[in-house]
Amino acid sequence: MGQKMTAAVLYGREDLRIERLPIPKAGAGELVVKVHAALTCGTDLKVYRRGYHARMLKPPIPFGHELAGTVYEVGEGVTAFREGDRVVALNSAPCDVCYFCRKDQQNLCDDLLFNNGAYAEYIRIPARIVEKNTLLVPEELLFEHAALTEPLACVVRGLEESQAQPGDLMVVIGAGPIGLMFMQAAQIAGVRVVAVVKHDAQVDAAKTFGAEWVVQTTKVEDPIAAVRALTPDHRGVDIAIEAVAVPETWQWAVDMVRKGGLVNFFGGPASGTKVELDTNRLHYNDITLKATFHHTPGTVRRAFDMIRNGQFKSRETITGRAPLAELDAVLQSYLKRSRQDGLGDIKTAIIP
Structure with a gap:
């Protein structure tokens, strides 16, 4: 033995x-x-x-x-x-x-x-x-x-694949471990971060990990409008990172990004999950959708x-x-x- x-x-x-x-x-x-x-x-x-x-x-x-x-x-x-x-x-x-x-x-x-x-x-x-x-x-x-x-290493790949450049404005939806890591990695790369969180304690965590602005979904009427309001002319962010893995936040990510922007669906939803997206908005705004595994x-x-x-x-x-x-x-x-x-x-x- x-x-x-x-x-x-x-x-x-x-x-x-x-x-x-x-x-x-x-x-x-x-x-x-x-x-x-x-x-x-x-x-x-x-x-x-x-x-x-x-x-x-x-x-x-x-x-x-x-x-x-x-x-x-x-x-x-x-x-x-x-x-x-x-x-x-x-x-x-x-x-x-x-x-x-x-x-x-x-x-x-x-x-x-x-x-x-x-x-x-x-x-x-x-x-x-x-x-x-x-x-x-x-x-x-x-x-x-x-x-x-x-x-x-997964987050670094996500950031690199999102073509993040210093000075870009990025929204990170979700303040779990991966969302917080994205905020920190983005800050290190010189990217400015808006965090979208739900709970009170996540507001402080997001700021600790590099978010310049925090939108708390329970304190605003419309999280999409609240994020866009933080961008010049309300045009939207350059990059949106989805780190919650539910259909609603996938849709938010698409609506928070500017014309010509990029959305990275980083959160992995359960098998069989379906999401409805506005094809008109995607096409005429030249939006890039990607996921990183x-x-x-x-x-x-x-x-x-x-x-x-x-x-x-x-x-x-x-x-x-x-x-x-x-x-x-x-x-x-x-x-x-x-x-x-x-x-x-x-x-x-x-x-x-």
């Missing part, structure tokens, strides 16, 4: 169990990482609530995907890492040979390799992720801050640099800590708050 570890396993809808599993072994090209911090994430919460993720996991399966830790075991042939190295290992890696990878769309790779199981004492990192998407973490950087690389090795490194050099507000993003045994209670509290007032921690670091 090999050594055992504690790990969270998702069995289905809101069915998460803390179990004793064998510590994984490192095969050729692989690493086993001792997890020092695994972060809660909106995608994890969505998966926990729905019981599956079409692209990333089918239960029962070890759970969680934002992590940093130290190398515990080095597989045969690995030369870039040694036992004891501090690392952040991403949750996926592209093949770099398929049609989409050759088109510089590695996030859409036909063979995108996903890895889950961050909510555990140890995790095995597949060879391809070791090779393409595992980075050394400097001594001065906290593990929980390094673990922010994955969600920030996941990250690439390039945006991973750019996000990591923002965290490492202190530009990104990592300390303000990690607002809670809990042991692995309390993970289910943490996720339940997030669900409860999202159904009630949307308040609470931005991200919780689970410390195995």
Whole structure:
């Protein structure tokens, strides 16, 4: 019998169990990482609530995907890492040979390799992720801050794909973890941000993360008019980022953007969701609609640099800590708050 570890396993809808599993072994090209911090994430919460993720996991399966830790075991042939190295290992890696990878769309790779199981004492990192998407973490950087690389890399891709330029005016609809990250990344890039939020506590959070103006939907009659009123001649913003993932806010985003502007539908609604859009407005105003999914090795490194050099507000993003045994209670509290007032921690670091 090999050594055992504690790990969270998702069995289905809101069915998460803390179990004793064998510590994984490192095969050729692989690493086993001792997890020092695994972060809660909106995608994890969505998966926990729905019981599956079409692209990333089918239960029962070890759970969680934002992590940093130290190398515990080095597989045969690995030369870039040694036992004891501090690392952040991403949750996926592209093949770099398929049609989409050759088109510089590695996030859409036909063979995108996903890895889950961050909510555990140890995790095995597949060879391809070791090779393409595992980075050394400097001594001065906290593990929980390094673990922010994955969600920030998705945001960085979203920002780059939205063609944001310094001085642009951008609206970010939603002040969950991803919305707040967008505000912060936009501010770092010299983009001016209008935040659209719902709850009182989100007003302060949006300002902390870089919003110059905040429109609170419960305090205005028409959020679209309120946002346009902040722009010259009420013409609308240059870029609209939708980070709520409901049809109404998709429609708001289209109506908040100026002629020739761009809308990025970043929030991923449930499968089968349909949205009605004004085709006249889209056509005659030359509006670009796009969506951005996941990250690439390039945006991973750019996000990591923002965290490492202190530009990104990592300390303000990690607002809670809990042991692995309390993970289910943490996720339940997030669900409860999202159904009630949307308040609470931005991200919780689970410390195995």
